Amino acid sequence: MLEQVDLTQVNWARAQFALTAMYHWIFVPLTLGLSFLLAFFHTIYFKTGNEEWKRLTKFWMTLFAINFAIGVATGIILEFQFGTNWSNYSWMVGDIFGAPLAAEGIFAFFLEATFFAVMFFGWNRVSKRFHLFSTWMVAFGSNLSALWILVANGWMQFPTGMQFNPDSARFEMHNFWEVLFSPVAISKFTHATSSSFQMACLFVVGVSSWYLLKGRHGLMAKRSIIVASVFGILSSGFVAFTGDEAAYTVASKQPMKLAAMEGLYDGEKGASIIAMGIVNNTKEVGDNQDPFIFDVKIPGLLSLLAKRDIDSFVPGINDLVYGNKEHNVIGADERMANGKMALANLKAYKNAKELGDSASAERILVEFNKYRDDMGYGYLNKPSDIVPPVPTTFYSFHIMVILGTLFPVIFLLFLFFAKKGTLQSQRWLLNLGLACLPLGYIASEAGWVVAEVGRQPWAIQGLMPVSVANTNLTTGTVQTSFFMFFALFTLLLIAEIKIMMTQIKNGPEEN
Numbered sequence: 001m002l003e004q005v006d007l008t009q010v011n012w013a014r015a016q017f018a019l020t021a022m023y024h025w026i027f028v029p030l031t032l033g034l035s036f037l038l039a040f041f042h043t044i045y046f047k048t049g050n051e052e053w054k055r056l057t058k059f060w061m062t063l064f065a066i067n068f069a070i071g072v073a074t075g076i077i078l079e080f081q082f083g084t085n086w087s088n089y090s091w092m093v094g095d096i097f098g099a100p101l102a103a104e105g106i107f108a109f110f111l112e113a114t115f116f117a118v119m120f121f122g123w124n125r126v127s128k129r130f131h132l133f134s135t136w137m138v139a140f141g142s143n144l145s146a147l148w149i150l151v152a153n154g155w156m157q158f159p160t161g162m163q164f165n166p167d168s169a170r171f172e173m174h175n176f177w178e179v180l181f182s183p184v185a186i187s188k189f190t191h192a193t194s195s196s197f198q199m200a201c202l203f204v205v206g207v208s209s210w211y212l213l214k215g216r217h218g219l220m221a222k223r224s225i226i227v228a229s230v231f232g233i234l235s236s237g238f239v240a241f242t243g244d245e246a247a248y249t250v251a252s253k254q255p256m257k258l259a260a261m262e263g264l265y266d267g268e269k270g271a272s273i274i275a276m277g278i279v280n281n282t283k284e285v286g287d288n289q290d291p292f293i294f295d296v297k298i299p300g301l302l303s304l305l306a307k308r309d310i311d312s313f314v315p316g317i318n319d320l321v322y323g324n325k326e327h328n329v330i331g332a333d334e335r336m337a338n339g340k341m342a343l344a345n346l347k348a349y350k351n352a353k354e355l356g357d358s359a360s361a362e363r364i365l366v367e368f369n370k371y372r373d374d375m376g377y378g379y380l381n382k383p384s385d386i387v388p389p390v391p392t393t394f395y396s397f398h399i400m401v402i403l404g405t406l407f408p409v410i411f412l413l414f415l416f417f418a419k420k421g422t423l424q425s426q427r428w429l430l431n432l433g434l435a436c437l438p439l440g441y442i443a444s445e446a447g448w449v450v451a452e453v454g455r456q457p458w459a460i461q462g463l464m465p466v467s468v469a470n471t472n473l474t475t476g477t478v479q480t481s482f483f484m485f486f487a488l489f490t491l492l493l494i495a496e497i498k499i500m501m502t503q504i505k506n507g508p509e510e511n
Helices: 007-048 051-084 087-121 128-157 176-180 183-214 218-253 255-262 301-307 317-322 332-355 358-379 390-420 427-453 475-506
Strands: 162-165 170-173 273-279 292-298 458-460
Touching: 007 051, 007 128, 007 183, 007 218, 007 427, 007 475, 051 087, 051 218, 051 475, 087 128, 087 170, 087 176, 087 458, 128 176, 128 183, 128 458, 183 218, 183 390, 183 427, 218 255, 218 301, 218 390, 255 317, 255 390, 273 301, 273 390, 317 332, 332 358, 390 427
Parallel strands: none
Antiparallel strands: 162 170, 273 292
């Protein structure tokens, strides 16, 4: 079956989806985090009646609106691509994947969009209490929207609550609540949202630092920094907690992703975490080369994080490709054999049904069900196909962790000097806060690279490779649309940055 697949076209389709997703994710974290910061600012204004807090809230609300509008545009395009470039995937799993996307539109986006209008235009038009309520509803709606999207993504990473229908050759939802409360979906939602809060706090601190460096809007900048730093510290603690839970979930549900994140080729007991390292790019599965040119290890910590036992065995890439009988690790080669049996039985079952041979069909179906959980492996050409790009996954993961560890220190420093009343004189710290603004975006994007590149080659973990999920389009068609989207998204990003910078330079409205 794979011989008929144009892998060049598949790779261009993957590149186009990655392009759209990464552009879209530039806007999403700021929307998720800044919405709650707006709610905090607005609440303080409601409680104090201080007009300075109103000016402050309206200023950040304007930046939120600019970001929100462009984020919606890229998000709509992203969802349409499931139909244009991944129609096989949409047809086979639409019964499951479509449910959370529909819920996102009905229960979250409408809530968010409706109250957004009241929040942005409701000053002096509705009661102060209802106006504040609208701001909080935008915050909850934005993050509820993220919940449904991440539930859909979590199901792709750990398919649950479904069953395969051999008559239609489609995956169908069996238990909605299993899909919603999947451990992968929960860990993805909590980690993605908490890291978005952290990134939005860095954005507010960075912009406010620029004002202090320029000697403008000092009171607004200091108040913004204090609220954002407190929320940033709380968010950072939550990021650490959810990150630990996410790694634990990945270890049990996607062990190959964990091995790639740490560059672990040979499994071991008391496995070490690589604190930092340089990957050996010539390393191949099964060879004797060292995985790293240089590394710094923390002994036993990977086993502790992955299995909650410092002496436990963590499988490596070679174990997952070739198997490890001593530790009951089934290799991809065995799973490929099972998958090919499943596909052969599925074809024989359909033939028997077409011939009206019910007895044979029932007998074949029993055989199919023995191997169906490994069905996706039957599409692979060789066992090493299950290995994701290790250097990309490793570096993205470590960039995310290192930056995520740095950010709470920055927030603490800002709070320390703000309490001393010397914040404005600490120009080195203000420059550092300004520099951390793009670093927040880098850390956030790196996290999504880990999540998506680390699960390759799967569109649905273990059940459907990306090469089977695509639409039957020509390579030229996908290439053309890729460059069209690249130009469009780049223009949108330039427009966003220009409008944002203009608004920041103008600053909050004067009394």
